[in-house]
Amino acid sequence: MYAALEKWLTERLGFALVAKSSASFLSGGGEMGRLMRSHDWADSPMGAPETWPQSLRLTVRLLLNTRHPMFIWWGTDLIQFYNDGYRETMGPERHPSALGDRGKDCWQEIWPIIGPQIESVLAGNGSTWDEDRLVPITRNGAREDVWWTYSYSPIDLEGKIGGVLVICNDITKHHLAAARVKAEAQRLNMLFHQAPGFMAVLRGSNHVFELTNSAFVRLVGSRPLVGRSVHEAIPEAAEQGFVELLNTVFTTGIAHVGRRVPMELIGKDNLPSRSLVVDFVYQPIIEDDGSVSGIFVEGIDVTDHVKSEEHLIFLNEELRHRVKNTLAIVSAIATQTLRGQEHDAQLAAFRGRLVAFGRAHDILTLSSTGEVSLYDVVSGAIAAHQSAGRISFKGPALDLGPKQALSLTLAINELATNATKYGSLSAQSGNVSISWNVLREEGGQIFKFLWQESGGPHVQEPSKLGFGTKMINTVLTDFNGRVDLRYASEGIELSLISSVENLKARMTTSMTGTS
Structure with missing residues (x-):
């Protein structure tokens, strides 16, 4: 089995175990490779590396040539080997003294946890697997609660179990x-x-x-x-x-x-x-x-x-x-879901929409009739974006129904947010003018609402519609009118034209009492 594994390592990983009489299998391996090569193994129960069993030499070679944390206990004394990846999980209390030390002497405080698992593997009961398990250890001068995902696997030795290989993550x-x-x-x-x-x-x-x-x-x-x-x-x-x-x-x-x-x-x-x-x-x-x-x-x-x-x-x-x-x-919930710098812009936009929704709801709840002043709707929607009077608005006294008030608030919030980031309010000389009026035309009274930007950066029509633009077009359908969004070079213009009757549209009789 080990011959086949050695062949696979040679072909796939580009290294091989050298002759059995050589200690070159300890080459490489970073700091732990240097410590293993300089360790006095001859004066230990292990003896000189040249005499180690082939299965141990192969496993040590694997351990030294991976960055994944790995650890070995070998023989009846459970002599210890580990790599640089595992070293990073240890404190100064054990590194580098753990190298070549006996397992039970090294890990006395957690031996009641890991000892039975090691004994089970050595007894031939197969591998173990623990996921997200609390195994407290002493490191950096204090006892720490540490959670691990790890496995203990047998290392064969001429028909029996010679040691235990640990692959783990802190x-x-x-x-x-x-x-x-x-x-x-x-x-x-x-x-x-x-x-x-x-x-x-x-x-x-x-x-x-x-x-x-x-x-x-x-x-x-x-x-x-x-x-x-x-x-x-x-x-x-x-x-x-x-x-x-x-x-x-x-x-x-x-x-x-x-x-x-x-x-x-x-x-x-x-x-x-x-x-x-x-x-x-x-x-x-x-x-x-x-x-x-x-x-x-x-x-x-x-x-x-x-x-x-x-x-x-x-x-x-x-x-x-x-x-x-x-x-x-x-x-x-959004903060928990979108935490991280890559989501900051999306999170800020989402919160802005929540604030706009909250303001609209405040205005609605303060009304005893269910209708709210258009002036109050516009004033509340631009409150967070108003800067030194650079947003002006005017128009006759009109009332909106609850759906229309909410829709117009969300639309104005999207327009003002875009103007602040990219449009006229992003420049010192930029301004926004909001106006509305009621005109008498054939067929009745017509409501006209206009958002107009000026003095900002040169405007170009985007190649595709963003979420904000789609939302504006969607929410303003509550007015049952015509919405035109124009990317004029001097600034974005949005016009809304609808019947005055649609400003206070409510549910039809067939929908009364439904939700």
């Missing part, structure tokens, strides 16, 4: 990093389940429940949810149009906000049927490639609150606070 950094991620995930999971508002994560086009929190279970009653589609778990929701809304959000990738939506739940397990009123958000879960993989559901049962007008302000503040907490959780 995975402590990876273990601790995974533990931190796990702890953070557990904390976020706890926040998710303890949140007072109802939450659920739906996956796929069939809207299968992946996660639900305690508030969601209380809302719909104790019925099996996880692993079942909304249609299967809550069939009455499909009859009331909620699944239709989910399909629309999944297909378009545009969030849906429902306010004061009535909902009828059929009693299960001896529980009575209930009539509810809920506020909710269906937020698409968008992957890196822009595809929608699921929907995040968040909301609050407002049944009791709608019975009394005096509770309305309190309700809005509660929903506002809870959505902010939800966005904070989403931001924390």
Whole structure:
């Protein structure tokens, strides 16, 4: 067997064991190769290297010519050999004294762990394998918790076991990093389940429940949810149009906000049927490639609150606070997922969109009618980008519906972010002008909105549309109008033309009470 292995080493790795009487197999190997060659083996139980068994010589040769951490225990005294890769896992307490030392004398503090494994291999019971195992060792003056992935394998000697080969990795950094991620995930999971508002994560086009929190279970009653589609778990929701809304959000990738939506739940397990009123958000879960993989559901049962007008302000503040907490959780999950410098730009853009969404939601919750001032929408959307009055805006007093307010906020945030990075706001002389007006034309009143940049770098139309441009074109479809994005040389221009009636468009009668 060793002859065949030696031939393979010669052909594939470019080195070979020399004559059995030579110690040239100790050549190379970096620092540990030099230490092995200078070690007084003749005055040890091993004897001169020229006399070592062929299987040991071959294994030592392998050990010295790899950078992977490897270690050998040989003979009844378990005399030790190791390479440069293993040396890096040791502290000054053992290196270089461990070379040629007896195993049990060297590793007394962990012998209760590794001793039985070594004995099992020497007894002919085959190899061992341990993954992510805690084996504390003393190094650098202190006892350290160290996690290892390692194997112990037999080294043959004329029909019996002559020693043990160790191939290992110190995975402590990876273990601790995974533990931190796990702890953070557990904390976020706890926040998710303890949140007072109802939450659920739906996956796929069939809207299968992946996660639900305690508030969601209380809302719909104790019925099996996880692993079942909304249609299967809550069939009455499909009859009331909620699944239709989910399909629309999944297909378009545009969030849906429902306010004061009535909902009828059929009693299960001896529980009575209930009539509810809920506020909710269906937020698409968008992957890196822009595809929608699921929907995040968040909301609050407002049944009791709608019975009394005096509770309305309190309700809005509660929903506002809870959505902010939800966005904070989403931001924390994104930070954990996208940590690392290569994702900093994507993470910053994602957070900017969350902030814009939060501002729009703040404006909506402060309104008692569900309609918000266009002036407030524009002012809030540019707040994070305003610089020494370089963004100006003007137009008549107009109100927007909730969907239109959210869509315009996200679109303005994308435009302002792009202007700050690449457009007019990236230059000291650059400016942005925002204006809107209502004109009377044939067929009724027409709303015109214009974003215009000037004084910035020369603009060229990109070869392909970016995510931000696609999102602008998508979200502004809520106005049911025409959107034109022009890359003029003096600056980007965006115009939105729609009917005034579309500024406050709400769900049709057939969609009332659906989510």
